[in-house]
Amino acid sequence: MGERADEWYRNWFDDDYLELYRHRDSAEAREFLDHVRARFDTFGRDGAADLACGAGRHAWVMAAAFGWPVVGVDLSMTLLEHAARTDPAELALNRARTPRFVCGDLRNLPLRSSAFRFAVNLFTSYGYFRAERDNERALREMARVLAPRGVLILDTMNARRAVETLIPEDRRQTGEWDVHQRRAYHSAARRIEKTITLRRADRPERRVTESVRIYTPAELDALLARADLETIDRWGDYHTSPFSERNSPRMITIAERVR
Ligand SMILES: C[S@@+](CC[C@H](N)C(=O)[O-])C[C@H]1O[C@@H](n2cnc3c(N)ncnc32)[C@H](O)[C@@H]1O
Structure with a gap:
């Protein structure tokens, strides 16, 4: 049976993804997390949960460098295997603790209720689901695993700036890969879609379309409120500069579980 195009996130996060995004590394994670x-x-x-932890670059910093008890959850077994194989010494991290990694879906987290006082969902890992009720369900799950007054950091694109500065097409060489990217904003669905075509001499061509729902600050605040989460602050980048809808590259929302 063919892969459903609207479930693109099930198969894309593998070794090719890691190769393409390898510049998003542990050093970037460390700077932000400091x-x-x-x-x-x-x-x-x-207790901290890294929800959609990928290859674990944030989970490792929080556990090995900060000594926090950390659980990372992700849907991709390939990225989780990378996470589990990480050698903290190679990342110049201490070995205060080792994170635990678990395979699971954001809509149905394999974690106990109220088990964490801190959770993160980082680097545009929210808004993938085509059905809005699924995106809402993922937020309710993030809230469920937080203790009352626990804090969630949700790191999404800044919708306004992402749309205004969208680059419709570019091409680059990454290692062996020729990478061709086309981007479009679909205003009716409020989604940004990026079609990536990967070509290299020794492989068949590969094409994937990342599709992400974007939210204005007010929309996200309303969604969070429905999940018993209240926005308490907002940063605009990984240096934690104040958020500006006009200029910030990111919309990093800090929310507290109110009940
Ligand atoms: C853009 S990556 C970010 C990974 C990581 N947070 C980082 O900063 O490197 C998005 C991650 O979300 C995961 N993901 C996508 N859909 C998911 C779902 N329904 N449940 C859990 N994880 C999911 C992917 O497997 C991938 O690792």
């Missing part, structure tokens, strides 16, 4: 730790160390120490 800022996060300055404010949320006491929360993380009581």
